[in-house]
Each structure stands twice: as structure tokens, then as C-alpha cells.
Amino acid sequence: MNTKKWEFTPLQIAAHLGSLIPAILIGWDISTGNFGIDPIRDFTFRTGKAALVLLLLSLACTPLNTLFKFKQVLKLRRPFGLYSFFYASVHFAIFIGLDYAFKWNLIQDALLEKRYALVGLATGLILLALTITSTIGWQRRLKKNWKKLHKLTYVAGLLAVVHYIWLVKQGVLDPWYFAAILLVLFILRLPTIKKALSSLRKRNLQRASH
Amino acid sequence: MIKIKSSEITSKAEYLSRRDFLKTAGIVTAGAALLAACGTDEVPAAPPTQSLPTDQKTAPLSEELTPEDSVLNYNNYYEFTTDKERVAGLAKDFKSSPWTVEVSGLVNNPKTYGIEDFLGSFTIEERIYRMRCVEAWSMVIPWNGFTLASLLNEVEPTSDAKFVRFETLADPDQMPGLVNKLYPWPYQEGLRLDEAMNDLTILSTGLYGETLANQNGAPIRLVVPWKYGFKSIKSIIKIELTAEQPSNFWQDIAPNEYGFYANVNPAVDHPRWSQATERRIGELKRRETLYLNGYADEVAHLYEGLDPNKLY
Numbered sequence: 001m002n003t004k005k006w007e008f009t010p011l012q013i014a015a016h017l018g019s020l021i022p023a024i025l026i027g028w029d030i031s032t033g034n035f036g037i038d039p040i041r042d043f044t045f046r047t048g049k050a051a052l053v054l055l056l057l058s059l060a061c062t063p064l065n066t067l068f069k070f071k072q073v074l075k076l077r078r079p080f081g082l083y084s085f086f087y088a089s090v091h092f093a094i095f096i097g098l099d100y101a102f103k104w105n106l107i108q109d110a111l112l113e114k115r116y117a118l119v120g121l122a123t124g125l126i127l128l129a130l131t132i133t134s135t136i137g138w139q140r141r142l143k144k145n146w147k148k149l150h151k152l153t154y155v156a157g158l159l160a161v162v163h164y165i166w167l168v169k170q171g172v173l174d175p176w177y178f179a180a181i182l183l184v185l186f187i188l189r190l191p192t193i194k195k196a197l198s199s200l201r202k203r204n205l206q207r208a209s210h
Numbered sequence: 211m212i213k214i215k216s217s218e219i220t221s222k223a224e225y226l227s228r229r230d231f232l233k234t235a236g237i238v239t240a241g242a243a244l245l246a247a248c249g250t251d252e253v254p255a256a257p258p259t260q261s262l263p264t265d266q267k268t269a270p271l272s273e274e275l276t277p278e279d280s281v282l283n284y285n286n287y288y289e290f291t292t293d294k295e296r297v298a299g300l301a302k303d304f305k306s307s308p309w310t311v312e313v314s315g316l317v318n319n320p321k322t323y324g325i326e327d328f329l330g331s332f333t334i335e336e337r338i339y340r341m342r343c344v345e346a347w348s349m350v351i352p353w354n355g356f357t358l359a360s361l362l363n364e365v366e367p368t369s370d371a372k373f374v375r376f377e378t379l380a381d382p383d384q385m386p387g388l389v390n391k392l393y394p395w396p397y398q399e400g401l402r403l404d405e406a407m408n409d410l411t412i413l414s415t416g417l418y419g420e421t422l423a424n425q426n427g428a429p430i431r432l433v434v435p436w437k438y439g440f441k442s443i444k445s446i447i448k449i450e451l452t453a454e455q456p457s458n459f460w461q462d463i464a465p466n467e468y469g470f471y472a473n474v475n476p477a478v479d480h481p482r483w484s485q486a487t488e489r490r491i492g493e494l495k496r497r498e499t500l501y502l503n504g505y506a507d508e509v510a511h512l513y514e515g516l517d518p519n520k521l522y
């Protein structure tokens with residue numbers, strides 16, 4: 001393990017830089033005054049998309065390791081999850097502060113009475129709980145329960161996709177692509193699939209060494 | 211900046227009675243928009259044939275026009291793509307000429323019009339209207355067009371005609387969005403005949419004084435300003451007078467979410483999102499959505515006796 005340590009860093013650096021790209025692009029557009037036609041919607045979409053993509057990336061790490069025995073990616077689960085929370089927070093802040101300008105009566109109507117928004121809120125709250133408990137300290141404190149708690153990442157992924165499906169008009173396919181990816185990631189985690197995959201890999205390895 | 215005055219029509223236009231139609235009184239032609247592209251003159255609004263009540267509820271508005279660039283590059287036109295900002299590019303090579311519109315069904319004089327026929331025989335006016343999308347954004351657009359009533363008067367609906375059905379071109383060679391088979395192409399829309407005859411209802415052939423761009427529904431589209439934008443069907447090839455209420459695209463897709471009337475109403479939310487407010491393109495602050503998109507004085511009488519909560 002130790003000898004490989006130098007390899008982790010470039011991957012991690014790439015993950016951090018990649019995760020920051022949406023923020024950098026948004027920052028760039030703001031600083032150059034490139035606001036597009038409907039900037040609030042645009043920034044809402046971009047932050048929401050970034051949060052969703054990073055959440056799915058975080059969920060993709062374990063299956064990637066199962067498939068390719070690519071242990072390094074396991075280290076990326078946490079940063080991807082934290083960046084997802086970061087974008088979700090900005091997304092939420094835009095909704096409350098810019099779009100609805102803190103008008104609570106309107107927010108009540110638009111957020112607390114609409115299912116797509118409630119589901120988004122639930123996703124955000126899960127991400128908040130996962131972010132708070134993402135430290136080594138909380139890992140130690142929660143012991144076995146930590147793993148259980150962090151299985152909620154799946155629930156968050158599911159709810160985020162549902163949020164997306166519920167906010168588009170029927171027949172808009174984009175959220176369904178994310179749903180398909182999520183489904184594949186789920187399937188790759190099923191114990192039977194996992195077992196089949198690892199025995200397949202072992203056989204391939206044996207064949208290769210012969 | 212150009213200000214809009216709201217129209218001051220007292221439209222008591224009788225169902226089907228042609229002669230009684232009032233000419234637009236105060237739909238103000240603002241700015242010096244030239245209609246050269248349409249090859250027509252701008253005809254000054256005729257004086258109202260009826261004196262206007264003094265207690266007009268529609269106070270003069272001071273709403274700015276949405277920049278032309280936004281009107282041209284933010285379009286819902288699913289025949290091309292569901293991505294609003296990509297429609298303009300994909301519609302670039304759309305062939306909107308030659309073009310014919312078949313007007314048929316329950317009419318005494320069915321006729322197929324070429325676009326030139328429209329421009330030649332009907333008065334092209336400028337109408338500055340709010341456009342409120344069902345997705346809760348809005349624009350203010352200076353349309354050029356003529357009243358649907360003037361066309362209907364020419365083809366003479368029979369006494370059995372109660373509705374008007376409109377159909378959009380569906381040409382898979384030109385419209386890449388048609389590959390999405392989840393949608394019931396061709397796009398169709400409908401109006402009650404009295405809604406169609408209302409003076410606010412126009413067929414538009416241009417905006418900002420220029421020939422309608424492909425992405426905005428060239429060469430001819432409907433504009434019904436008190437209804438959600440999806441009623442204002444684009445690139446029309448067929449207008450049909452019917453006895454039965456026609457179906458419409460979005461109602462076919464999700465009858466629980468979209469109805470036939472689609473009247474703008476802040477009190478009736480879309481089942482999944484709020485309609486109380488809207489984001490005006492070009493402005494940061496949300497606006498309160500107005501009942502019938504601010505045209506209640508002109509069209510509320512069409513719905514007397516009907517429950518406005520059911521007219522979504």
C-alpha cells in the first residue's frame with residue numbers, strides 16, 4: 001500500500017479539480033458578466049446538476065472497485081460527497097435568497113407545498129447529515145452505525161433523481177439518463193451480482209496467468 | 211425604454227357576429243418598429259366604436275419589452291429540442307417558405323392560404339403582449355400580426371362550428387425533436403370559437419418588426435396572451451373549425467396537469483409547481499402572476515359562469 005501512495009495524489013488532485021470545475025465556470029461567468037437569458041434558472045440548473053453528478057460519482061466508487069479492483073477510488077467517495085453537498089447548498093441558497101428573495105410566504109408555497117421541492121429538501125438534509133458525520137471523529141463515535149448511516153447516500157441519490165424527474169415536463173429525458181445510471185450502480189452492489197463479478201474476475205485473472 | 215400601455219378594449223364582441231367587432235382601441239404601437247420585413251404598412255388603430263368606460267381596471271403598465279435577443283434565443287419548441295437555448299440553432303435551416311395554411315372544417319368558404327395571402331389581405335398590427343409560460347417565466351413581446359377573427363370572418367364558420375383546432379407542421383427531416391416518440395405529434399391546440407374571435411387573439415407573422423424567426427414559430431403562429439404559452443401554437447399548417455372540443459398536445463400527454471383552457475391563473479398551481487409568481491426574463495425579482503395574465507378586462511367575460519379554478 002505504502003509504495004503506491006504516490007499514485008493516490010494525482011487521482012485525488014484530479015478529483016478535486018474536476019469537482020471544482022462547475023464552480024469555476026460559474027465564477028467565471030459571474031465575473032465576466034455572462035449571465036445568460038435566465039441567470040437564476042441557469043445557475044439553479046448548473047448547481048443542481050453538479051450536485052447530482054457528484055453524488056452519483058460518489059456512489060460509483062465502490063462499484064468501480066468491485067469491477068476493476070481499483071482501490072484508490074474508494075478514497076474519492078468522501079470528497080465527491082462533500083462537493084455534492086457544497087453544490088446542493090449553493091443550489092438551495094439560490095432558491096431561497098435569489099429566486100425567492102427570502103419572501104417566506106412565497107417560499108412556503110413554492111418549497112413546502114410542492115413535492116419536487118420537498119424531495120430536494122429531503123435530499124439536501126441527508127447530504128447535510130452525511131457531511132457533518134463525515135469526519136474521522138464521527139466515524140469512531142458511531143462505530144458500526146456509521147456505515148449504516150452512510151448507506152443513506154443511496155437514498156439521497158434516489159431522491160435527487162426523483163426531484164429531477166418531478167421538476168421537468170413529461171417526455172424530457174435528461175433525468176431518466178441519471179435514473180438509468182443510478183439503477184446500474186444499484187445493481188452492481190447487489191450481493192449476488194457482486195459475487196458473480198468477483199468470481200468472473202478471478203477466472204479471467206487465472207486465464208491470463210496461464 | 212418603451213413602455214406598454216395596456217389595451218383598453220371593451221370587448222363585448224358578440225359570438226360570431228362579425229360586424230360588431232371593435233377595432234383595437236389602445237393596443238399601443240410603441241416605438242418606430244418598421245414592418246418592412248413583412249411588406250406591410252402599420253395601420254393606426256381605429257377609434258373605438260364604443261365609448262370606453264372611465265373606471266378601467268387595467269392601469270397603464272410600465273413593463274419593459276423583453277430584449278429581442280432573449281425572445282430569439284429562449285424558446286420552447288419541442289419539435290426541435292426540449293432545450294430552450296438550442297432551438298434557434300437547430301431551427302436555423304427550417305424552410306418556412308413556401309408555406310400554406312389550410313383553413314377547413316365547418317366553414318362556408320374553406321380555403322388554403324399562402325403566407326403572402328395573409329400579408330396581402332389582412333391588417334398587420336403591432337401588439338405588445340405579456341407571454342406567460344406554464345413553467346413560470348414570462349416575457350413582454352411586440353408581435354406583428356392580424357386578428358384571428360379577421361381570418362375566421364373571411365372563411366365564415368357555420369353555425370355548427372364551436373371550436374377551432376390548430377396543427378403544427380411535423381416534418382421529421384427538418385425537426386429533430388420528432389424522434390422523441392413519447393410525444394403525440396403533430397402538435398395541436400384548440401380554442402373555443404369565442405376565444406378565437408376575441409380581439410386579443412392574433413395570428414403572428416413577426417416580432418420586433420421583423421419576419422418571425424424559425425424558432426419563434428415561423429412563418430405563422432397563434433398568440434393568445436391570457437393563456438399559458440403552450441396554447442400559442444407555432445408554425446401552423448392547418449386551422450380547422452369543429453363542433454367538438456379538440457384535444458391539445460399537453461393535455462394528451464398529462465391530462466392531470468394540463469387542460470384545454472390553460473388560462474393563466476395565479477390561484478391555480480400546476481400540480482407540481484407554483485403559478486403564483488413568475489420570473490420575467492431580464493429581471494431578477496419575481497413578479498406576481500396576474501389573473502388571465504393581466505387581460506381580465508378584455509376576456510374575463512368569456513368565462514362567466516364557469517369555475518375559474520377548473521380552467522387550467
Ligand code: HEM
Pocket residue numbers: 041044045046047048049051052055084088091092095111117119120121122123124127160163164167
Ligand atoms: C434543498 C432543497 C432544494 C430545492 C428547493 C431545489 C429546487 C430546485 C429548483 C427550483 C430547480 C429548478 C426547477 C426549474 O426551474 O425548472 C431545481 C433543479 C434541479 N435540482 Fe434542485 N433543489 C433542492 C435540492 C437539490 C439537491 C440536493 C439536488 C442534488 C443532489 C438537486 C438537484 C437538482 C437538479 C439535477 C436539477 C435540474 C437541473 C437541470 O435541469 O439541469 N436539487 N432544484
